[in-house]
Amino acid sequence: MRRLPEPPGHVSQIPTPALVIDVAALDRNLRRMAEFFAAGPCRLRPHFKAHKTPEIARRQLAAGSCVGLTCATVSEAEVAADVCGDLLIANEPIGPGKCQRVAALATRVQVTVAVDSTMGLEAMAAAARHAGVTVGVLIDVNVGQTRCGVLPGPAAVALARQAAAAKGITLRGVMGYEGHLVSLPDRAERETRTRDAMAGLVETAAMVRAAGLPCGIVSAGGTGTYDISGRIDGITEIQAGSYALMDTDYGRLDVPFEQAFWALGTIISRPDPGRCVADCGHKSMTKDHGLPTVRGLDGASVVSLNDEHATITIPPGSKVTIGERVFLRPSHTDPTINLHDVFYALDGEQVVGVWPIAARGYPEHRR
Numbered sequence: 033m034r035r036l037p038e039p040p041g042h043v044s045q046i047p048t049p050a051l052v053i054d055v056a057a058l059d060r061n062l063r064r065m066a067e068f069f070a071a072g073p074c075r076l077r078p079h080f081k082a083h084k085t086p087e088i089a090r091r092q093l094a095a096g097s098c099v100g101l102t103c104a105t106v107s108e109a110e111v112a113a114d115v116c117g118d119l120l121i122a123n124e125p126i127g128p129g130k131c132q133r134v135a136a137l138a139t140r141v142q143v144t145v146a147v148d149s150t151m152g153l154e155a156m157a158a159a160a161r162h163a164g165v166t167v168g169v170l171i172d173v174n175v176g177q178t179r180c181g182v183l184p185g186p187a188a189v190a191l192a193r194q195a196a197a198a199k200g201i202t203l204r205g206v207m208g209y210e211g212h213l214v215s216l217p218d219r220a221e222r223e224t225r226t227r228d229a230m231a232g233l234v235e236t237a238a239m240v241r242a243a244g245l246p247c248g249i250v251s252a253g254g255t256g257t258y259d260i261s262g263r264i265d266g267i268t269e270i271q272a273g274s275y276a277l278m279d280t281d282y283g284r285l286d287v288p289f290e291q292a293f294w295a296l297g298t299i300i301s302r303p304d305p306g307r308c309v310a311d312c313g314h315k316s317m318t319k320d321h322g323l324p325t326v327r328g329l330d331g332a333s334v335v336s337l338n339d340e341h342a343t344i345t346i347p348p349g350s351k352v353t354i355g356e357r358v359f360l361r362p363s364h365t366d367p368t369i370n371l372h373d374v375f376y377a378l379d380g381e382q383v384v385g386v387w388p389i390a391a392r393g394y395p396e397h398r399r
C-alpha cells in the first residue's frame with residue numbers, strides 16, 4: 033500500500049481531483065439518523081458500501097442506535113471487521129474462495145450472509161464446518177426489486193427450513209431490500225408501495241416462525257425509505273448507507289440529510305467568457321445518476337464530464353479564474369467514492385484529517 037498523503041493544512045493545498053468531507057455535516061447526518069432510531073424498536077445497520085471508510089463507520093457506530101454494519105462484499109466485510117463485531121453481508125457469497133473467506137472472518141466477528149439458493153447455502157455451510165465456525169444466514173427475499181432473492185412466502189420458508197437443518201450455519205432471519213422504491217420522488221407513492229413490499233417480508237417472517245424456525249432479524253431499507261420501513265411493526269433493522277454523505281439523486285427527496293462530501297477540482301482553463309473547465313471528470317466521479325452540480329458558483333452548471341475534465345458553463349460576467357477550486361456535488365455516492373483512495377476531512381477550509389477509503393475497489397487483489 034502507498035503511504036497516505038500528509039494532511040495539507042488548507043483546502044487550497046489538496047491535490048485534485050480529490051474527495052472532501054465536511055465533517056460537521058457528516059456528524060449532523062449521523063446524529064439525525066441515530067436519533068430517529070433511538071425513538072423506536074427498529075435499529076440501524078448502516079451500509080458500509082456507501083463509503084467504504086472505517087473512520088466513517090466508527091462515527092456511525094459511536095452515534096448510536098446501531099446493531100452492526102451492513103456490507104455488500106466479502107472484501108468490505110474484511111475491512112469493516114476492524115471496526116465492528118457484527119456484520120451482515122447483504123449479498124450472496126458465491127465464487128472462488130468467497131465462502132472460505134466468510135468463514136475465516138467468522139473466527140474474528142459475528143458474520144451473517146444472505147442466501148437465496150440451496151447451492152449457496154450448502155457452500156456456506158460446508159466452508160463454515162471446515163473452518164469450525166458458525167455463520168449466520170438471512171433468507172434473501174425478493175420484495176419487488178427483482179434482483180436476488182427468493183419469492184416471499186412458501187419458497188422462502190422452504191429455504192429457511194434447509195438453512196435451519198444445515199450444520200455450520202445458523203438461521204437468523206430474513207431480509208428484503210426495496211431498492212426499486214427508495215428513490216421514488218413522490219412521498220405518498222413511496223410510502224404506499226414500501227408498506228406493500230414490507231408486508232410481504234413481515235408476513236414471510238411470520239410464516240418462518242410459524243414453521244418453528246428462528247427469525248429474529250427482519251432486515252430491509254435504504255435512505256429513501258428508512259423512516260417508512262423503519263417504523264413498520266416487525267422490521268427489526270434498516271440498512272441505509274447514503275444518508276451519511278448524500279448525493280444529488282437523494283438530494284431530490286424529502287429526507288432530512290445534508291450534502292456532506294464533494295469532488296474537489298481545480299479550474300484549469302477559462303477558454304471563453306461563458307465556460308470554464310475543471311480537472312475532475314468521470315474518472316473521479318460517476319455520472320450514472322446524472323451530472324454533478326456546482327457548489328458556490330452562482331449560475332454555474334456542469335454540461336459534460338470527460339475522463340479528466342468537467343466542462344462548466346458560467347454567467348459571462350463570472351470572475352472564475354484559472355487555479356481556483358471548485359466543489360462538485362456528485363450524483364451517486366457509492367460508485368464515486370469507490371474511485372478514490374482517501375477523503376480529505378474538512379473543518380471549514382482547514383484539512384483536519386486524511387481518511388483512507390480502505391475497502392475501495394477490491395482490496396483482496398492489493399494484498
Ligand SMILES: Cc1ncc(COP(=O)(O)O)c(C=O)c1O
Binds near residue numbers: 211254271274
Ligand atoms: C442490499 C442493500 N441494502 C440497502 C441499501 C441502501 O442504500 P441507500 O442508503 O443508498 O439507499 C442498498 C443500496 O444499494 C442495498 O443494495
